[in-house]
Amino acid sequence: DQQVKQNSPSLSVQEGRISILNCDYTNSMFDYFLWYKKYPAEGPTFLISISSIKDKNEDGRFTVFLNKSAKHLSLHIVPSQPGDSAVYFCAASLGSSNTGKLIFGQGTTLQVKP
């Protein structure tokens, strides 16, 4: 039972355009969500997070949107740059239970073409 799903295995966008990565979840008890970027053979690098009490969080070129009623979150990257090419994982946490357990999606490979 996959509680966090990233249904698009890959996404290709042109440099300068917007990249939108999507993530769906099934457990309504998740209260903290994160996006990580990962290069092969490296650990995930934290990008941005959002608490379930918010519907939007912005950090530079990265914005995360949370739609709790749809159990859906998305990561927007504007403008996209070739260096953004990587695998992006969304992750969810039962933060209120105060445990360090993240449930990850399967990842979306983003390719930004120059």
Next chain:
Amino acid sequence: KAGVTQTPRYLIKTRGQQVTLSCSPISGHRSVSWYQQTPGQGLQFLFEYFSETQRNKGNFPGRFSGRQFSNSRSEMNVSTLELGDSALYLCASSLVGGLETQYFGPGTRLLVL
């Protein structure tokens, strides 16, 4: 501040052997979580340690175990290695866990032959 460090970075073992991986969290972080990444299963939670106690555990067999020391450094051990244990093992640290960001180390690539 130094990031999360993991040793060794690469390891080759044979079936039936055991292995111990080490993780040093960011200074001041007391929660350490371990994850396994494989092509087929993605990133899966193994267990989390906080103040030297295992606080949460994923769905892995008892061959996978861990511990945490008083300085928050953590080790994980896999006994009786199987071919399917070949994976990237990642540890992540946070201050106390919960509604916080976890910061990952570079991982240990384990190959079981």
